Amino acid sequence: MSNPSINVIQASSETLIVQQYGAVLHVTLNRPEQRNAMSAQMLNELIEVFGQIKDDLSIRAVVLRGAGGHFCAGGDIKDMAALRMAAAQAASNQPYIAFNRLFGTLIETVNHAPQIVVAVLEGAVLGGGFGLACVSDLAISREDAQFGLPETGLGVIPAQIAPFVVQRIGITQARRVALLGLRFNGAEAVRLGIAHTLVSDEAALQTELNAALQQIQRAAPNASRVTKALLHQVAATDLSGLLDRAAVQFAEAVGSAEGMEGTMAFIQKRLPNWAE
Numbered sequence: 001m002s003n004p005s006i007n008v009i010q011a012s013s014e015t016l017i018v019q020q021y022g023a024v025l026h027v028t029l030n031r032p033e034q035r036n037a038m039s040a041q042m043l044n045e046l047i048e049v050f051g052q053i054k055d056d057l058s059i060r061a062v063v064l065r066g067a068g069g070h071f072c073a074g075g076d077i078k079d080m081a082a083l084r085m086a087a088a089q090a091a092s093n094q095p096y097i098a099f100n101r102l103f104g105t106l107i108e109t110v111n112h113a114p115q116i117v118v119a120v121l122e123g124a125v126l127g128g129g130f131g132l133a134c135v136s137d138l139a140i141s142r143e144d145a146q147f148g149l150p151e152t153g154l155g156v157i158p159a160q161i162a163p164f165v166v167q168r169i170g171i172t173q174a175r176r177v178a179l180l181g182l183r184f185n186g187a188e189a190v191r192l193g194i195a196h197t198l199v200s201d202e203a204a205l206q207t208e209l210n211a212a213l214q215q216i217q218r219a220a221p222n223a224s225r226v227t228k229a230l231l232h233q234v235a236a237t238d239l240s241g242l243l244d245r246a247a248v249q250f251a252e253a254v255g256s257a258e259g260m261e262g263t264m265a266f267i268q269k270r271l272p273n274w275a276e
Helices: 040-053 079-090 094-111 128-134 162-169 171-180 186-192 202-218 221-234 239-254 257-267
Strands: 016-021 024-029 061-066 116-121 124-126 138-142 146-148 197-199
Touching (some): 024 040, 116 128, 128 162, 138 186, 162 171, 239 257
């Protein structure tokens, strides 16, 4: 699966690098200076890519990775300043709700992608990046990757992410990880079931990834799609309504005194007042 072919995505992208090699589409989050934190533009571009390939039977696997040694540091906290201004002008929480709900739309889209989604987890795997890891079909982690849900430490909530974390690792571990805002490495991520395999360096990562892609090629394309859809039906639940409500709760948290103090402390590189 290593012979290159032309890119299937022709549109230019400011936040992604999209390349096709044979039956594999490589999608690289490309905001390395922000540790690939997801802006609204990146969210929309990722949703667009997965929408474009949904019915493309020639693409068997999608490899998600981040540029610059980080997978994804979550949502771009600095975007909150623009959202706060928009919310003030609209005298409504709707800008917060719409932005947050985009995360749920993306994670649902990736979760139900008919292709096999492989996540390569390095560096920061936080917040929304953590959520993406939890909806991959196969996750390969570097030993020194750093996982976590930092939202409560910022005075906000993992509104769109939490349901998928529970699905991945169960309610008991999800409570511990989310409520304590824990940070942990790749070995712990494998133990919890967030990642499947652990590698020590880039060479080992490439070997593991190539082996996985070869294994994916052995599965019949349509059978693989139908099986994935069937597995989703086993634990089907109405997440859309839950995520809608969670977006409203997120907006309320962002607009609160805690949310403003948490995001300001992050930008100013200091502890929030409740942690001093």
